[in-house]
Every structure is written in structure tokens, then in C-alpha cells.
Amino acid sequence: MKKTLIEPSKKIPVSGIYDVVVVGGGIAGVSAALAASRNSASVCLIEKENGLGGLATLGNVVIYLPLCDGMGNQVIKGICEELIKVSVKDGFKKIPECWTDKKGTTEERSANRYRVEFNPMSFMLELEQLIVKNKIKLYYDTRFCDVILEKNRIKGITVENKSGRSAILCKSVVDASGDADVCFMAGEKTVSSDTNVRAGWFYYYEGGEVKRYSFTRPYDPYRKKPDGKMSFKGDDADDVTNFTVETRKLLLKTLNDMRKEKRDIRPLFMTSVPAFRMSRRLKGKIEIEEKHDHKYFDDCVGMTGDWRKKGPVLFIPLSSLTCIRTGNLISAGRCISANSAWDITRAIPTCAVTGEAAGTAAAMLCRKKLSSFSELEIGELQKQLLKQKVLIDRKIATRQEERH
Numbered sequence: 392m393k394k395t396l397i398e399p400s401k402k403i404p405v406s407g408i409y410d411v412v413v414v415g416g417g418i419a420g421v422s423a424a425l426a427a428s429r430n431s432a433s434v435c436l437i438e439k440e441n442g443l444g445g446l447a448t449l450g451n452v453v454i455y456l457p458l459c460d461g462m463g464n465q466v467i468k469g470i471c472e473e474l475i476k477v478s479v480k481d482g483f484k485k486i487p488e489c490w491t492d493k494k495g496t497t498e499e500r501s502a503n504r505y506r507v508e509f510n511p512m513s514f515m516l517e518l519e520q521l522i523v524k525n526k527i528k529l530y531y532d533t534r535f536c537d538v539i540l541e542k543n544r545i546k547g548i549t550v551e552n553k554s555g556r557s558a559i560l561c562k563s564v565v566d567a568s569g570d571a572d573v574c575f576m577a578g579e580k581t582v583s584s585d586t587n588v589r590a591g592w593f594y595y596y597e598g599g600e601v602k603r604y605s606f607t608r609p610y611d612p613y614r615k616k617p618d619g620k621m622s623f624k625g626d627d628a629d630d631v632t633n634f635t636v637e638t639r640k641l642l643l644k645t646l647n648d649m650r651k652e653k654r655d656i657r658p659l660f661m662t663s664v665p666a667f668r669m670s671r672r673l674k675g676k677i678e679i680e681e682k683h684d685h686k687y688f689d690d691c692v693g694m695t696g697d698w699r700k701k702g703p704v705l706f707i708p709l710s711s712l713t714c715i716r717t718g719n720l721i722s723a724g725r726c727i728s729a730n731s732a733w734d735i736t737r738a739i740p741t742c743a744v745t746g747e748a749a750g751t752a753a754a755m756l757c758r759k760k761l762s763s764f765s766e767l768e769i770g771e772l773q774k775q776l777l778k779q780k781v782l783i784d785r786k787i788a789t790r791q792e793e794r795h
């Protein structure tokens with residue numbers, strides 16, 4: 392049995408009081424904070440690193456996967472579309488013309504999906520400006536530690552930063568930590584995945600040019616860890632450290648292999664967050680499955696295509712974001728409740744969709760003084776999301792049903 396000790400209780404300062412606390416400043420957290428703030432909530436955003444965007448920027452991911460279904464239909468708008476435009480604001484790369492031009496035909500749009508490659512540093516700077524301009528209180532270098540529960544509600548969280556440990560009181564919490572840290576600490580059921588392989592995209596300098604190396608693809612020869620185990624979960628301290636050290640060993644090996652080809656290569660810039668694709672997620676009332684393709688849920692709060700193939704459309708239910716026990720806690724991004732569809736819901740656009748839905752719902756919960764997301768009037772939430780240009784189009788499901 393692991394050794395334990397009782398931590399002495401002590402008074403800690405309250406460093407803020409907000410309607411909505413968003414934990415994690417990745418794409419999901421930024422989207423949630425923007426949505427909550429634009430819905431008149433006072434909002435703070437807690438981020439342990441010193442930049443916004445999470446894996447998308449600090450993880451050098453750089454491809455904003457599609458906002459369409461691959462058949463020429465746009466299935467995502469709202470904050471997700473606002474952010475794809477922000478991601479290419481520096482003019483580094485452009486959104487395919489057929490998606491910016493109203494005259495783009497279905498054939499052109501099927502052939503060129505609505506996706507883009509962006510410059511991670513420019514995107515990170517732009518995201519920060521967006522948060523500041525929207526008057527969201529930003530806490531960098533601040534780690535979420537624990538929840539302060541009162542019956543089945545979170546009345547605040549504890550955080551640690553340069554000022555020490557403090558409490559932030561709130562009416563609602565969005566868990567956009569990517570790893571379901573808040574859900575886990577609140578005692579919600581979570582699921583961890585051990586499918587993560589060493590990964591970390593880096594930039595290097597060669598022959599006067601800056602180039603990107605994207606390792607690893609899930610099925611490359613480096614997949615196995617030296618001890619023979621297949622992969623990492625990313626849900627405990629040792630695993631995160633081992634993943635990081637092993638990834639860097641692989642990076643060095645990759646560089647040495649390239650140098651053996653007599654190439655003069657210098658590493659320039661690598662990820663500052665561990666590149667876990669699927670670590671820990673919420674197990675909610677509904678776990679989104681691939682078989683839910685074109686299945687409409689009455690509590691739908693947004694839609695997504697499948698970045699891997701053309702055709703599928705998933706309707707995202709509110710009950711895949713909300714918690715079972717903790718009434719005022721909602722998840723967003725890669726840690727929502729998705730099972731076989733996890734590989735879809737973790738993509739940047741879908742994280743923005745679930746972030747916007749979670750932030751809007753959290754603000755509504757506060758405005759209406761409700762104690763649980765289960766008390767929200769779903770029609771009212773959907774009406775507000777539609778007003779924000781979120782796409783929720785039941786006809787897409789109906790048309791598919793008619794075809795069968």
C-alpha cells in the first residue's frame with residue numbers, strides 16, 4: 392500500500408470570485424471562456440502554461456482539421472469558424488478559396504475540405520489578444536489542484552501559482568483540461584486510454600529553411616516503448632514524465648538518423664506540452680460512438696464531421712459534456728464523454744464546438760441561478776447557440792434516414 396499522510400488544514404486566500412471558471416486554455420477552454428463571457432458571465436481562465444491554444448499551439452499541431460463533412464457541406468460554424476480565421480490572420484497559409492467564396496461549388500468543396508495549416512506562434516498570440524479583449528481574467532502559470540465541493544456542486548477550486556495556494560469561488564466550472572482533471576478530482580467516473588505513442592512535432596533548421604517534422608504516426612516502428620509496453624496513458628505523474636523523456640529520446644534518435652544522411656540539421660522548436668492524443672476523459676450519461684453517425688440527439692448542442700473520412704456527421708449531445716454527480720460541472724474538448732468516436736471529438740474543430748456549447752451552457756446556468764445542468768431548458772440553450780451561428784441542423788439526420 393502507498394504511504395500517506397494527512398495534510399494539515401490551513402487558511403488560504405480567496406483570489407477571485409467568478410460566475411464561470413474555465414480550467415485549461417487550449418482550444419476548448421478558449422472557446423468556452425469566449426462563449427461564457429459573451430453571454431454576460433464573469434469568467435476566469437486557468438492555464439498552467441504561459442500561452443493559450445494547448446496542443447494546437449504549444450504542441451505544434453498546426454492543422455485545423457475540417458469544418459465540413461467531406462461531401463461539400465459545412466457542419467461547423469460559430470466560434471470554431473471565428474478561430475480558424477484567427478489562426479491564419481498572419482497570412483502564412485490561406486483557407487481554401489471555395490470556402491471563402493460564396494460561389495464555391497459542391498464539387499470543389501468536396502474535393503477541398505474546409506481545413507487549414509496555421510502558424511502556431513501567431514495563433515497563440517492572437518488567442519491571447521482575443522481573451523484579453525473579451526475581458527476574461529487570465530491566470531497563467533496557474534495549476535488547477537482540487538475542487539471544493541458542497542453537496543453535489545462545486546463551490547470553488549483551489550489553484551497554485553507563484554503566489555502560493557489560493558481558492559477561486561464560482562457558480563460553474565468548465566473542465567477543458569484535456570485530461571478531465573476537474574472531473575477526476577470531483578469524483579466523476581473517468582476512462583483512461585493507453586493508446587498514446589511517443590509524439591511531439593518539432594521544427595528544425597536545414598539549408599537556410601525552417602521545416603517541420605511530424606513524429607510519430609500511430610503505426611510507425613517507434614511505437615513500442617523500450618520495456619516492450621505499447622504506450623502511455625498520461626493520467627499519472629510518472630507516466631507524463633516517462634512519456635516526455637522517451638519522446639525526447641526519440642527526437643534525438645530522429646535527428647541522429649537524419650544527420651547520418653550527412654544533413655546539417657539543427658532542432659529549433661519543439662512542443663512544451665506532452666503530446667497525448669487521448670489521455671483521460673469523462674464517462675457521462677452518453678458516450679459518443681462512431682455508430683452515432685447521423686443520429687440526432689434531442690439535446691444536441693453542435694455537430695462535427697469526421698476528419699478521417701468523408702461522409703459521417705455526428706450530433707453532439709449536451710449529455711456527453713455534463714457530469715453525472717456534479718451538477719454545475721461541464722466538460723469540453725478532448726476530455727468529453729466519447730467512446731469509439733474519441734478520435735473524432737479530440738480534433739481541434741470539435742473541441743471548439745464543445746467549448747462553445749459548454750461555455751454558453753455555463754453562463755446560462757449562472758444567469759438562471761440553476762444548480763445543475765440537468766435543469767437547463769434545452770430548447771433555450773439551442774436557441775442561443777443558433778443565435779451564435781452554431782450549426783444544429785436536424786434535417787441532415789432526417790435526410791440520411793430517408794435515404795435508408
Ligand SMILES: Cc1cc2nc3c(=O)[nH]c(=O)nc-3n(C[C@H](O)[C@H](O)[C@H](O)COP(=O)(O)OP(=O)(O)OC[C@H]3O[C@@H](n4cnc5c(N)ncnc54)[C@H](O)[C@@H]3O)c2cc1C
Nearest residue numbers: 415417418419439445446454534535569666724725737739
Ligand atoms: C501528436 C498530435 C497530433 C495531432 N494532430 C492534430 C491535427 O493535425 N489537427 C487537429 O485538429 N487535431 C490534432 N490533434 C488533436 C488536437 O490537437 C487536440 O486534441 C486539441 O487541440 C485538444 O484541445 P483541448 O483544448 O481539448 O485540450 P488541450 O489542447 O490539451 O488543452 C488543455 C489545456 O489545459 C491545460 N491544463 C491541463 N491540466 C491543467 C491543470 N491541472 N491546471 C491548469 N491548466 C491545465 C494545458 O496546459 C492545456 O493548455 C493532435 C494531437 C496530438 C497529440
